[in-house]
Amino acid sequence: MDRALLALGLLMALPAAADEGMWTYDAFPVETVSKAHGFTPTQEWLDKVRLGSVRLAGGCSASFVSPEGLVMTNHHCIRGCIEDLSSPKEDLLAKGFLARTPAQERRCPKVEANQLVKMTDVTARMNAATKGLTGAAFNTALKKEMSAVESACATSTDVRCDVVTLFNGGKYHLYEYRRFQDVRLVFAPEFSMAAFGGDPDNFNFPRFGYDVAFMRVWKDNAPAKSPDYLPWAKEGAKDGDLVFVSGHPGGTDRKATVAELEFQRDVNLPYMLMMLSEMRGKMKEFAASSPERYRTTRSKLRAVENGLKALRGRHQALADPSLLSQKRQEEADLRQRVEANPQVKAATEGAWEETAKALDAYRRMLPDYRMKEGGDAFGSELFGIARQLVRVAEEQPKPNAERLREYTEAQLPSLRQQLLRSAPIALDLDEAQLAFGLGRLRETLGADDPFVRQVLGTESPEGLARALVRGTKLGDVKTRQALLEGGKAAVEASKDPMLLFARKVDAEARAVRKRYEDTVEAVLKRNGERLAQARLAVYGTSGYPDATFTLRLNAGQVKGWEENGRSVAALTTFGGAYARHTGKDPFKLPDSWLKARGKVPDATPFDMATTNDIIGGNSGSPMVNRDGRVVGLVFDGNLHSLGGRYGYVPETNRAVAVHGDGILAALEHVYGAGQVARELRAASEVPASPAR
């Protein structure tokens, strides 16, 4: 090995920055944290914080904060629920919500909460099932085995079992959750306060968002017991304090190959950014055209804007040549080491080349896949329901292991909950979304594409969207229930136009999905696994796995940063929020805050920045101190944290949280939500970590 490579090798061997890492609870780097922060979490501490952590199945994090099932999360994590509970007459999203008694708590139609109770390594079983297989066969065998394992584990609808992928397939674990589907809204502030500063302040700091909500899990028509909860801290977090974040980061690509990162930079992210940009322009104008349209659109618009900004941050990180140059260096080092180890070399043969080839195929397939089957296909909620009804009828009769993954037994309770939600669907908006989707279909594949001709005939996107959305009865929950329970016969007998439409396009959608899964997904997955094993073999240590919306723990500290020579302080205050009020949306404080002015001292901490390594999905994560007590509620990251998808930069990457003191102060003095504050305070009177 020459000197340059030796130097490179040394570089690779350097420990990750102290606060970097989204660690699974079974492999938390206790010693590193102890060394960096002078605090050594015990196993009891870890178990307690883990069990106090909650996952919201829709894509957020949360925590138990009282023994009576009280759950804390972000307002933006349950904005959909608040919207579902609203009507033209009662706009809860605008005015907020407070249940003064348990009886007043209102059930969220679509929220499912999960508590992680057990993790089991099932890597050997998965590897045995896929041994010697490649391509589609590998993928099929893997999915089949996952479904089998999950099926055997899920003994009731109260138990949710997911086989989760860690280290890009280097390991597979079975995660067993307690499942709560009766989740009720307790408290929500006004949307304008939760999202104070709107899109301009999103991912920025200093920040003044009160992105807070409380819910309660119920069981058998009574508040559920939650003995494992996180008590409130006696003292608020201060600049420099050690803080832990326990939550569910949705996804990172820190171990991705250079080819995968280039694919993101050149193909996938530009595609998504254009789609979201256009949708944003359209929705903003749509929302501005009437108060009712504003009411039904604002929440989805905010989600689109949030996604757009997040993906733009990712794209900018990849567009900075320094990031990819570092990734190229790391990959070169890995390849060098693999090359030097005959056994690993043999096992890794062709892995990079196959990955690049699959991505090249994906590049050419992407428009087809996204238009017919991907997440944004057709773009309509009612179409999505129709497709689910068509597919559940088709899939349910099949043996569990042979179904499409999202229709396996383990997934059915969530699916059922989604399909039978009572929430109203805004037809006006859905029609606009479907017209948008159909228009994109035609312009992406071309007016002469056979599928486009099959879909549109001589209709315009707007005309077809109108006919389908105005003609369907799927907005009615009873209709959906009848179709869901009637199974295939009911679906085939239905003359509902949206259902007929979903049936018409299904063969082609399934075909492109199969092409994608067999020639792209399967290849990326198998080679991701092989490269993960190679990394393990040559570096000897696995580090932390890329995020996969599984529970992770991370240590950090309350800390500002330097931005272009200007220093950004770690904490903002109530006084700052009043100073930022301009009276114009999105910098307009709601009346509740204007009325409460002076009741909370100006210096009271409001939001804070910390070095915790988080990413989308961590929203709603509890932030706890060394006593395992709540000192904050993560709701965002700064712009630099968006590049965290690919790597953590300790100097600038910051999590953004509502400060625990601020949460309590506003509950008590702005919202008159004394009973919530009292429940939190009462719960904090027990010892934090009984084992200590």
Added chain:
Amino acid sequence: MDRALLALGLLMALPAAADEGMWTYDAFPVETVSKAHGFTPTQEWLDKVRLGSVRLAGGCSASFVSPEGLVMTNHHCIRGCIEDLSSPKEDLLAKGFLARTPAQERRCPKVEANQLVKMTDVTARMNAATKGLTGAAFNTALKKEMSAVESACATSTDVRCDVVTLFNGGKYHLYEYRRFQDVRLVFAPEFSMAAFGGDPDNFNFPRFGYDVAFMRVWKDNAPAKSPDYLPWAKEGAKDGDLVFVSGHPGGTDRKATVAELEFQRDVNLPYMLMMLSEMRGKMKEFAASSPERYRTTRSKLRAVENGLKALRGRHQALADPSLLSQKRQEEADLRQRVEANPQVKAATEGAWEETAKALDAYRRMLPDYRMKEGGDAFGSELFGIARQLVRVAEEQPKPNAERLREYTEAQLPSLRQQLLRSAPIALDLDEAQLAFGLGRLRETLGADDPFVRQVLGTESPEGLARALVRGTKLGDVKTRQALLEGGKAAVEASKDPMLLFARKVDAEARAVRKRYEDTVEAVLKRNGERLAQARLAVYGTSGYPDATFTLRLNAGQVKGWEENGRSVAALTTFGGAYARHTGKDPFKLPDSWLKARGKVPDATPFDMATTNDIIGGNSGSPMVNRDGRVVGLVFDGNLHSLGGRYGYVPETNRAVAVHGDGILAALEHVYGAGQVARELRAASEVPASPAR
């Protein structure tokens, strides 16, 4: 030199594909064309075609097609004029226009036509002026010398003189044009027919667009004489025919460095694509909200959609790894040869590195530059007028060579015409555009940015846009005239809110422009020049220069192509257009066509695909046969031609034109525009090229 490099060298030395190349008239590759097509254009032939070619200063091409000043171009090139001549009561864009007598011809408020009469090499003069200079000094000296040369040449407002850059600064030529500012509309079809197939068919083929318009240049209140015109062909073009395109391709980057291409792929194009996507979404929804909004928005929307699709095509070409890999190979070869030649090596020292460094600076500066000074800054037409008035007042008193480039004497006639145009400005749309621009400013630079605070104060983007657009009188041409003629004193005395606003932001906008010009533009320009000279030195031949909206000639042939194994025919027919009619926009033929059904034989050629190497700016170019007679009118390229920005691929790159036969047939049998057809036919009775 080892074998691999030798092979690479041979590859580089291969001649360009026969039809590749946007050649200046003074260096047309007569021999190559003769060898490939068996036809040798004479100097007389070249002069005649050149003088028959017309440039529309707004960014299109055209041609003289009669000795009485009749000009042919695309409908989409003068859509702005047709819109300017429309009103809520008389929607010419929707219904088309036909002047039955010269007196009925209506003057286009903003159109300027140019005829290239002389080209002079001024490279030595430019090089002498910049000798030994770098950075800002280089840039300043270059611009100063350009302005001086132009000033000396432009002896009257009938003469337009531009120093144009060729070979990225390898050469500079002085182009002298005859200038026509009185250009009148003679004939335009319906927008729905010019753009038949709308955005879905744009850049696609088979195609059925009648993107045709005729205008006439006037002089001293009478039709101008145009003895050098292109007569109509006696026989229409057939599959396989040799055809020439003479026009003004706007810009290519075929000689760009890899760093510049990566910058486009990673930074500039994604930025533009997001901006245009969002604007498209917004404008579509805006246009759909009322018939009057539709009327005032559709043309700009079409331009946005066209730009979006063109840039997306470019981005996709760069996202295909094969293109950049070829460019890397070419650059490696050039560097290798430079390295091997001590003299060239010394002259090129650091050129690639300085280019990359300037682009890195630009990447960080781009949001600031585009938000404050770039083409899309603020986004409002009225703001644009205000800025021009503020700047012309500031610049005009300065010596010509020290002014901002767009305010030099040579530019003033066009600027004056723009500012004093009589066309109405839709306030509703302009307010929406300004709100969009101000919103983007805030979200791009952040609510805490000092400039953003200076601009918005405590106002919302919507509120400020409303106040400025509703408060300004700049929509009134008399107000503009008074300010233009009143100069600095009048501008400084004005209390017009938009003018005050433009003055308020001007210092900061000029500052970022200066930063950009000194640290980015100047460095890219000087090093582009050095690399162009190096290329010339080591390869010995210059090939054709990248397009710069200067007149170019190109040979090609009428030819279809293979698309995914399916063959696309070169010609479409009138029958095909009727078959494509669905009755739903954008596939709805206008009434004129439905009524004329059967009057033109179904087999009559309509549009055609040719191998000509064209790019945006070539719209409106005449397509002539070997007799120098008109056989078609270029109006588009296929999707593959969009990658032509970076390289010409003979197998798939196609120009799209309206067929000459189709133009005449529709004039006579659909539009009853017999007198236009008669003028064309009469003009075709003279010998095509008098010198032959």
